[in-house]
Structure formats: structure tokens, C-alpha cells
Amino acid sequence: xxxxxxxxxxxxxxxxxxxxxxxxxxxxxxxxxxxxxxxxxxxxxxxxxxxxxxxxxxxxxxxxxxxxxxxxxxxxxxxxxxxxxxxxxxxxxxxxxxxxxxxxxxxxxxxxxxxxxxxxxxxxxxxxxxxxxxxxxxxxxxxxxxxxxxxxxxxxxxxxxxxxxxxxxxxxxxxxxxxxxxxxxxxxxxxxxxxxxxxxxxxxxxxxxxxxxxxxxxxxxxxxxxxxxxxxxxxxxxxxxxxxxxxxxxxxxxxxxxxxxxxxxxxxxxxxxxxxxxxxxxxxxxxxxxxxxxxxxxxxxxxxxxxxxxxxxxxxxxxxx
Numbered sequence: 439x440x441x442x443x444x445x446x447x448x449x450x451x452x453x454x455x456x457x458x459x460x461x462x463x464x465x466x467x468x469x470x471x472x473x474x475x476x477x478x479x480x481x482x483x484x485x486x487x488x489x490x491x492x493x494x495x496x497x498x499x500x501x502x503x504x505x506x507x508x509x510x511x512x513x514x515x516x517x518x519x520x521x522x523x524x525x526x527x528x529x530x531x532x533x534x535x536x537x538x539x540x541x542x543x544x545x546x547x548x549x550x551x552x553x554x555x556x557x558x559x560x561x562x563x564x565x566x567x568x569x570x571x572x573x574x575x576x577x578x579x580x581x582x583x584x585x586x587x588x589x590x591x592x593x594x595x596x597x598x599x600x601x602x603x604x605x606x607x608x609x610x611x612x613x614x615x616x617x618x619x620x621x622x623x624x625x626x627x628x629x630x631x632x633x634x635x636x637x638x639x640x641x642x643x644x645x646x647x648x649x650x651x652x653x654x655x656x657x658x659x660x661x662x663x664x665x666x667x668x669x670x671x672x673x674x675x676x677x678x679x680x681x682x683x684x685x686x687x688x689x690x691x692x693x694x695x696x697x698x699x700x701x702x703x704x705x706x707x708x709x710x711x712x713x714x715x716x717x718x719x720x721x722x723x724x725x726x727x728x729x730x731x732x733x734x735x736x737x738x739x740x741x742x743x744x745x746x747x748x749x750x751x752x753x754x755x756x757x758x759x
Contacts, residue, residue, distance in 0.1 A: 442655065444616070445637040448508070450713045451520055452670065455721075457513065458521035459674030462683060463528035464509060464666055465551035467544070468562040468659065469502030469534070475617040475646045477511035479496060486550050488527040489543045491744065494532030504655050505562065507646035509667040518645045519669035522688050524674070533562075534742035540566030541572070544599075545579035552582055554698050557673055557683055558589045560666035562659040563598035572606045581608035589685030592630075595658035600630030607671065612669070612692060616640020617706050623706055625657050636696050637710040645733045665692070668717060672724055679725045687724055695719035 460482060469510035470491060473483060483506075485491070490498070510526045511519035529547040533541045544566065546582035551559055580603060583590060587610065594600045603611055613635035616624040624640055630639070640661035647653035672691060673683040693715050721727070 443662070444639040444641040444643045445654070445712075446518075446663065447713060448643055449491040451664070451717060452518055453513070454520070454714060454717050455671045455675055455678070456523065458524035458670050460523055460525055460555050460678050461677055462521075462670045462673045463525040463527060463555045464521065464558045464560065464670045465529055465554075466502065466506050466509065466663070467529050467531045467547050467551065468505050468560070468667075469498030469500070469532045470530045470642075471500055471506045471528045472503045472646070472648060473528075475503060475507065475517075475650055476483070477507050477515040477519070477646050479515065481510045482510050482525040483510060484525070484527050484554065486547070486552065486554060487531050488547045490530040490533035490539070492535075492696070495648060496532045498530070498532040501562070501655075502528075502530060502532070502629055504645035504653065505560070505660060505663040508643060508660060508663040509560070509670070511646065516650075516652055517563035517644065520664055521552050521601065521674075523669040524667070524670040525555075527554055527556055532562070541566055541576045545575040548579040549582055549714065550587055554587050556588060556670050557685060558591060558666050559583065560663055561590060561592045561599060561603070561613065563593040563595045565597060566599055566602060572602060577606045580608050584609040587685055589669055589688060589689075591662050591669060593657070593659035593662040594627050594635050595624070596626035596628075598628050598631070598658060601628045601685040604630050604634075604697075610689055612636065612665065612689050614638060614658060614665045616656060616658045616661035617699075617710065618656075627658070627706065631707045634693070635707050635709070636665065636692060637661075637699060639712065665711070667739065668692070668711075670722055671717065675721045675725055679727060684724075690719075691720040691723040694723055720729065721726040
């Protein structure tokens with residue numbers, strides 16, 4: 439497990455199951471997204487109007503754009519995402535002109551995303567008002583997610599909201615932490631990560647930057663973006679197998695197929711996802727069918743043959759469909 443770099447993990451899981459199913463919808467609740475970036479050209483993205491939608495092109499937009507690209511970046515663009523064919527909803531909860539997010543704004547974005555058909559919510563960690571005591575509005579929003587069988591993938595860093603959502607009664611909740619190449623947790627974690635979460639290589643993750651650029655970022659919010667995309671792939675594997683998407687079963691499959699991790703501290707997460715083999719094992723648990731995720735994608739066999747750890751050229755030399 440030691441020695442896996444986030445960028446290597448990111449490349450290893452690209453184009454599993456052909457990049458996803460357009461019938462599966464993943465909502466990103468983070469900062470605003472710069473949809474003019476070339477990696478989103480052709481992506482099925484729908485922006486939702488929230489309290490944080492107005493962008494001033496600052497830190498929140500940079501983070502939201504990077505995370506969205508990890509999921510929805512299109513094949514053969516400058517940044518390739520793990521689930522580029524899935525439908526995306528963009529529901530900003532963090533804005534460039536203020537610090538943090540209120541529970542009211544988080545609840546509103548969650549309900550909007552569910553009402554617009556989200557199967558999966560990616561919620562980044564950050565500063566939330568009254569984190570120790572959930573508000574009635576946030577409890578109601580979580581109940582709405584439960585009623586619609588929605589999966590919540592939460593960044594479980596030091597400022598993660600996993601514990602907050604757990605206290606609200608979230609039924610399908612998957613906290614995600616980030617580890618570095620030495621297996622050390624990046625940015626801390628919370629109790630929800632230890633009890634019901636999974637850790638992912640989360641350093642040097644390559645994503646879209648402002649003004650059309652490409653950059654590397656690290657941390658639980660970005661690792662959670664990859665897992666939200668993977669969850670979308672797994673739900674797509676269900677629909678492709680003639681089954682209805684089952685987010686609760688997807689959580690169980692992700693946890694059950696995780697690689698055991700020897701944590702530095704007893705309270706840290708004991709489960710990790712390290713590569714494409716975890717996806718294939720989870721899909722087998724979920725559908726009862728053994729999958730070759732490379733064979734399912736016109737890019738998969740080419741992609742798995744790549745060995746370079748350099749991020750700059752991995753898209754340029756992939757053959758186009």
C-alpha cells in the first residue's frame with residue numbers, strides 16, 4: 439500500500455466501465471465551476487442556482503472546478519475524469535466572497551440536487567455553521583436524501599461534514615479521507631471516516647485550474663471526488679446489468695471490496711481503495727457478475743499499458759474513439 443501516489447491511482451481508474459452511464463447523475467456540492475475549461479466541452483453538466491452560485495473567480499471556484507474535472511473531465515481533453523459520461527449537477531455551497539457555508543445553504547443545495555435527479559451527492563468539507571448541533575433544516579434535507587435513496591460521499595478531512603451528516607441520520611453515507619504515498623492521512627479526519635469510511639491516495643491529483651490551466655491538489659475533498667465518480671460507475675454497472683441503481687448496496691460494495699490498511703493510529707480509517715482491482719471487486723459484489731473494466735472501454739487496455747507517472751502527456755497520446 440505504501441508508494442501509491444494519488445496521480446497513479448487517478449490514472450489507474452480512468453475509463454473503467456467506459457466512463458459511466460448518462461442515466462446516472464452525480465451532484466457536486468463545492469465551489470462554483472468554471473465550465474469554460476476545455477475539459478468540460480461535451481460534458482453533461484447542469485448548473486443549479488444556489489446562494490453561492492455567483493462567482494468572483496477565487497479560491498472556491500478553483501476548488502470546485504478542480505473537483506468537477508476529476509469526475510466529468512472529458513476523454514482526450516487536458517483533464518480526464520473518472521466518470522465523464524455521467525450527468526453532472528453543479529450546486530455550489532462555497533463562494534469566493536465569504537468564508538464557509540451555512541447549514542441552511544447546505545440543506546438547500548442538497549434538496550435541489552435531489553429534486554433534479556441526483557443519485558450521488560459529493561459534499562466537500564469546509565466551515566459549516568453550528569457543526570456540533572444539526573439544524574432542523576439540515577436534518578430534513580438528509581431525510582429527503584434518505585427518502586430518495588441518495589448516496590452522500592463526503593470529504594472527511596479535518597473540516598469534513600461526515601459526523602454532522604451522520605448525526606442528521608444519513609442512511610447512505612460514505613466519508614472519504616486522503617492518504618499520501620506513505621499511507622499517512624492528509625489533513626486529518628473525523629470519527630465517521632474511521633467507522634464507516636474509506637481512504638484513497640489523495641496527493642498530487644491532477645485537475646482543471648482557472649484560466650484553462652491544469653494543476654495538482656491534495657486532500658480529502660479531492661479524494662472524495664474520485665470516489666463519487668467511482669460510485670457513479672458502479673451504479674452504471676448495475677443499470678447496464680439490467681438492475682435498478684442501489685446506492686446503499688454501492689456503499690456496502692465499496693467498503694466490502696476495500697484493501698485492508700494498517701493505519702498509523704488505531705482511530706484512523708482501516709480501509710483503502712488503491713486501484714482498478716477495487717472497482718472490479720466492488721462491481722462483482724454489486725451485480726454478481728465478474729467485470730473486466732478495461733474490456734468495457736475502448737480506452738481501457740491502452741490506458742492500463744501506460745507506466746509513466748508524468749501528468750503532462752497522459753491524455754495527448756491516447757487514441758481517439
